[in-house]
Amino acid sequence: MGYRVGIIGCGSITKLRHAPEYTANPYVDEIVFYDRNLDRSEALAALFGGKVAKTVEELLEDPTIEIISDCSSNEHHHIFSSKALLSGKHVLCEKPISLTIEHAKEILNAEKASGKKLMIDHNQRFTRAHQKAQEIVASGELGKVLTFRTTFGHSGPEQWGYNKTNSTWFFKKERSGLGVAGDLGIHKVDVLQYLLDDEIEQVSAFQGALDKVNEHGEPIEVCDNVVCSLKTKKGRLGTASFSWTHYGQEDNSTVLYCEKGILKIYNSDQYQLEVLTKDGEKVNYELESIQTNDNQTNTGMIDAFIESIRLDQPPMVTGREALSSLAVILAILEAAETQRVVTVETESLQYF
Numbered sequence: 232m233g234y235r236v237g238i239i240g241c242g243s244i245t246k247l248r249h250a251p252e253y254t255a256n257p258y259v260d261e262i263v264f265y266d267r268n269l270d271r272s273e274a275l276a277a278l279f280g281g282k283v284a285k286t287v288e289e290l291l292e293d294p295t296i297e298i299i300s301d302c303s304s305n306e307h308h309h310i311f312s313s314k315a316l317l318s319g320k321h322v323l324c325e326k327p328i329s330l331t332i333e334h335a336k337e338i339l340n341a342e343k344a345s346g347k348k349l350m351i352d353h354n355q356r357f358t359r360a361h362q363k364a365q366e367i368v369a370s371g372e373l374g375k376v377l378t379f380r381t382t383f384g385h386s387g388p389e390q391w392g393y394n395k396t397n398s399t400w401f402f403k404k405e406r407s408g409l410g411v412a413g414d415l416g417i418h419k420v421d422v423l424q425y426l427l428d429d430e431i432e433q434v435s436a437f438q439g440a441l442d443k444v445n446e447h448g449e450p451i452e453v454c455d456n457v458v459c460s461l462k463t464k465k466g467r468l469g470t471a472s473f474s475w476t477h478y479g480q481e482d483n484s485t486v487l488y489c490e491k492g493i494l495k496i497y498n499s500d501q502y503q504l505e506v507l508t509k510d511g512e513k514v515n516y517e518l519e520s521i522q523t524n525d526n527q528t529n530t531g532m533i534d535a536f537i538e539s540i541r542l543d544q545p546p547m548v549t550g551r552e553a554l555s556s557l558a559v560i561l562a563i564l565e566a567a568e569t570q571r572v573v574t575v576e577t578e579s580l581q582y583f
Contacts (some may be wrong), residue, residue, distance in 0.1 A: 232260055233259050233260035233368045234259050234260060234297050234298050234358060234537070234540075235259075235261050235262075235263065235295050235296045235297065235298075236253050236261070236262050236263070236296065237263045237264075237284065237290040237291075237293070237296045237300070237315075237320070238263070238264050238299070238300045238302055238506050239261060239265050239266075239276075239290065239299060239301050239315075240265075240266060240302035240304070240307075240325075240349075241264055241265075241267070241268070241274070241275045241302070241304050241390060242266075242269035242304075245264075245300070246275060246278075247364070248354075248530060248532075249293065249302055249323075249431050250264075250279045251274055252529055252530065252532065252533035253476050253533055254279050254533070255316075255529065256534055258474065258537050259465055261280075261281055261282065262276075262279055262281035262282075263281060263283070263296060264281055264283055264284070265274050265284040265285075265289070265290045267500075268283065269283070272284070272563065275374060275457045276378075278553055285566065287311065287314075287492065288397060291315055291318040292318065294319075295504065295541075297313040297321060298321045298322075298323070298540065299312075299320040299323070300322075300323045300324075300325075301315065301324040302325050304400050304407070305329070305407055305408055305409070305413060306330045308327075308330075308334070308338070309329040309338055310325055310336035312328075312506060313337050314344040316344075316349060317339070317341050317450035319347065319391075320347060321347045321348040321349075321536075322342075322347065322350075322351050323352060323533070323536045324338070324346070324349065324350070324352065325351075325529070325554070326351055326352050326413075326421075326553065327409065327413045327417045327557050327560065328351050328550060328554060328557055329563075330408035330409060330413070331388075331465070332558060333551070334400070334555070335554045336554070336558055337516070338550060339423060339550045339551065339554065340466055343549055348539055348540055348546055349546065349550050350535075350537075350546035350550075351420060351547070351550060351553035353417070353548045353553065353556070354418075354530040355419070355422040355483075356421065356425050356529040356534045356547065357532055357535065357547070358515070358530075359519045360497060361422055361425070363516060363518060364423060364494055364496050364504055364531055365426050367506065367567045368427065368489075368494070369428065372491070373487075373491045373493075374489050374490025375489060375490050376426075376427055376467055376487045376488070376552040377467065377468075377488055377489060377490060378388060378413060378469055378487050379423065379426040379427070379469035379485065379486065379487050380417070380470045380471070380486050380566050381422075381423060381466060381470075381471045381472075381484070381485040381486075382419075382471070382472045382482045382485075382549070383414070383415040383416065383419045383472075383473050384472065384474030384475070384481065384482045385415070385575065386465045386476070386478050387443060387455070387476065387525060388402075388414060388475065389401070389402070393433075394447060394457070395442060396502075397408075397445050398445065399499070401453075402445050402452065402453065403453075403490060403502045404452035404453055409453065409454070409523070409560060409561075409564065410438075410451075410454040410455065411442075411454055411455055411456060411457060411474060411475045412454060412457050412473055412560050412564055414473075414475075414476070414562055414566070415475075416563065418455055418554050419485070420471075420560060421480075421548070421552065421553070422558045423469070423471070423485070424435045424556065425553065426487065427463060427465070429466075430464050430575075431461045431462070431575060432457055432461060432462055432463055432561045432574055433462040433562045433573070434460065434559065434566050434572070434573055434575065434577055435460045435566050435571070436458065436459035436460070436463055436563045436564070436566040437457070437458050437459075437567055438454040438456065438457040438458075438563075438564065438566040439454060439455070439456055440453065440454050440455050440487035441455055441476060442455060442476045443476070443545050447486075454564075455475040456476060456569075457472065457473045457474075457564075458470070458472045458473075459471050459563050461559075466470035483497045484517075485497065486498060489571055491508060491509055492508035492510075492512075493505075493507045494506055495507070499515075501515075501516040501517070502516060502517055503516060503517065503556055504569050535547045543573070555577075556574050558575050558577065561576070562574070562575045562576065
């Protein structure tokens with residue numbers, strides 16, 4: 232017998248990522264969909280051969296459902312993920328883990344009380360190029376990483392989301408909260424900390440709503456661009472930019488400048504990973520093409536989550552790591568707002 236899975240929220244992330252990946256997993260028998268808009272859950276149940284729950288309580292109180300994917304909008308994660316854990320379900324929560332440190336801690340406390348597994352969907356760790364890059368950094372063959380730069384930009388969530396208009400929830404302060412920083416930036420913070428085996432400690436930043444407008448033609452309430460400087464605990468220095476206004480091509484590149492050479496990740500259309508040593512040697516890796524809004528392939532996230540449950544192993548992305556990434560994003564937005572250097576709040580993370 233395989234697992235029955237419940238999914239909360241039936242937007243694009245469920246339709247394009249969670250539902251197809253659960254369907255493809257050999258250990259999953261059936262998906263039960265819940266959305267406050269019944270038409271959406273019924274449409275996905277028909278598409279993937281699943282069932283529909285009419286209320287979230289129906290989903291959480293069903294003892295045959297062992298796994299929940301929380302694909303609700305950002306402001307609901309702490310409510311649904313906490314309830315699901317305390318209902319005895321393993322939970323895969325979309326990123327960001329929540330909009331505030333306090334709400335993230337609610338989820339971590341629920342995880343601790345329940346003894347169930349919690350994983351956060353920071354799926355960039357699972358790409359072959361990022362995993363290979365992490366191996367190269369960890370091996371020390373290029374020496375220590377000294378500096379870095381990273382970018383994540385595409386043409387905006389209104390091009391991709393379920394509601395392909397400027398009324399998208401991503402543009403609403405009370406729902407999205409963190410704008411492009413919480414949508415794209417948090418992915419890069421997570422993957423940087425993973426690649427470097429380090430934590431970002433200090434930040435400075437600029438942010439703005441430079442181009443996006445809402446359904447009334449007014450500038451959106453959250454940032455569509457962020458540019459920041461980062462310093463890690465181990466003393467590495469770097470820059471990062473996150474954008475919803477890259478209108479010709481997505482950019483998901485990271486470059487690590489090391490003592491003995493340079494590691495370029497998703498910097499070239501042909502090679503996903505390029506190593507250039509200071510002796511002039513070049514090694515190019517053709518591994519896979521990264522997920523983009525136009526290229527939806529299996530992220531490996533669902534498979535890894537199912538494996539962690541099946542084999543009773545720690546999840547690949549823990550709630551504690553997601554909380555750390557959230558703390559960095561909140562510090563970046565505070566730095567932009569106050570126009571000063573901000574130290575990331577790590578004291579409150581020690582408990583977890």
